[in-house]
Amino acid sequence: MHIDSTGFVYLGVVAAAYAALGIKAPKKVRGAAGAGMKQLGSILPTFVAVFGLVGLFEVFVPPALIERWLGSSSGVGSLFVGAAVGSVAAGPPPAAFPIAATLLEGGAWPPAIAAFIVSWVLVGVASLPFEARTFGWRFAVLRNGLSFVVAMLVGLGVGLFL
Amino acid sequence: MTRLLELLKKESLAVAVLALYGWAFSVSPARAMRALGAAASTLGEVALIIFSVFLALGLFGAFVDKQAIGRRLGEGSGFRALLLAAGFGTILVGPVYAVFPLLKAFREHGARPAVIVTVITAWAVKLPMIPLEMRFLGWRFSVIRILLTLVASVVLGLVMEPLLSWRLPATRRRLQADSVTEGAEG
Numbered sequence: 316m317h318i319d320s321t322g323f324v325y326l327g328v329v330a331a332a333y334a335a336l337g338i339k340a341p342k343k344v345r346g347a348a349g350a351g352m353k354q355l356g357s358i359l360p361t362f363v364a365v366f367g368l369v370g371l372f373e374v375f376v377p378p379a380l381i382e383r384w385l386g387s388s389s390g391v392g393s394l395f396v397g398a399a400v401g402s403v404a405a406g407p408p409p410a411a412f413p414i415a416a417t418l419l420e421g422g423a424w425p426p427a428i429a430a431f432i433v434s435w436v437l438v439g440v441a442s443l444p445f446e447a448r449t450f451g452w453r454f455a456v457l458r459n460g461l462s463f464v465v466a467m468l469v470g471l472g473v474g475l476f477l
Numbered sequence: 478m479t480r481l482l483e484l485l486k487k488e489s490l491a492v493a494v495l496a497l498y499g500w501a502f503s504v505s506p507a508r509a510m511r512a513l514g515a516a517a518s519t520l521g522e523v524a525l526i527i528f529s530v531f532l533a534l535g536l537f538g539a540f541v542d543k544q545a546i547g548r549r550l551g552e553g554s555g556f557r558a559l560l561l562a563a564g565f566g567t568i569l570v571g572p573v574y575a576v577f578p579l580l581k582a583f584r585e586h587g588a589r590p591a592v593i594v595t596v597i598t599a600w601a602v603k604l605p606m607i608p609l610e611m612r613f614l615g616w617r618f619s620v621i622r623i624l625l626t627l628v629a630s631v632v633l634g635l636v637m638e639p640l641l642s643w644r645l646p647a648t649r650r651r652l653q654a655d656s657v658t659e660g661a662e663g
Binding site for chain 1: 488490491493494495497498501508509511512513514515516517519520523524525526527528529530531532533534535536538539540573574577578581584590593594597598600601603606608609610611612613614617618621622625626629633636637640641
């Protein structure tokens with residue numbers, strides 16, 4: 316196991332931000348750290364579970380299966396599958412990335428994976444009733460429907476520029 | 478008993494994954510151990526990034542003055558308001574259950590519907606999590622996805638607005654009544 320430099324660099328940046336803001340508002344900064352850690356604590360079981368799932372994926376899901384549903388040969392079909400899986404999945408946003416990486420390694424088409432990530436955060440089948448209660452059904456259905464299309468378009472764009 | 482059920486419901490993913498591991502160990506202990514090892518090593522590699530992500534989330538939550546931005550979003554009406562909305566969505570953090578009511582309040586303070594849609598869409602950028610995304614998917618993938626999401630956020634706002642305002646006459650009358658009250662308050 317190796318810890319790569321990204322973590323250290325990011326921790327350094329965040330620590331610097333804390334120090335800079337802490338000079339002016341030490342109380343607020345302490346509150347921020349507390350809130351962040353509290354959030355991390357509440358999400359931790361889900362996180363560990365997601366990584367457990369990623370491990371199972373790597374070992375038990377045959378690449379042929381990923382290839383078939385999310386591979387480049389299925390084209391638009393795999394874009395749709397990626398966006399659909401992302402829409403139904405209701406997990407914390409940062410959990411999308413390890414899952415996406417495993418799928419990519421298993422032979423998934425990058426545009427389909429980009430669609431998966433965008434729809435993971437933008438389209439929420441599970442939160443649809445709440446969104447409808449807040450903004451009305453028309454807003455909720457339109458926004459989620461169009462976001463599904465946006466997820467696929469962003470996916471295609473990623474394929475174009477990558 | 479109810480508390481146990483609540484816990485099971487809240488951690489349903491963890492319960493499901495535990496059950497899957499139970500199945501995996503019964504099928505093939507060797508492969509299950511490999512899966513567990515892969516899980517632990519991936520988690521270990523990114524633990525520091527995840528820790529930093531949540532520290533950053535706390536900072537964003539505490540220092541982004543949501544109310545002040547809400548007022549500015551309400552004032553602007555042109556294309557610049559949409560750019561501001563895209564920027565705000567990028568630095569906005571929080572769960573759906575906190576963000577949607579906040580945006581509803583912005584709407585009630587006079588922000589255009591397009592602004593609300595743009596903020597929600599740009600919220601998908603998840604700025605504090607970008608290092609995590611780059612670690613897993615590479616910086617090129619991440620940068621392209623983010624730029625396209627930002628472009629999409631403005632376009633989606635502009636596309637949604639006419640679709641939203643196209644309403645049944647009865648609803649339109651109700652909304653007009655609402656906006657009159659808002660004007661009186663402001």
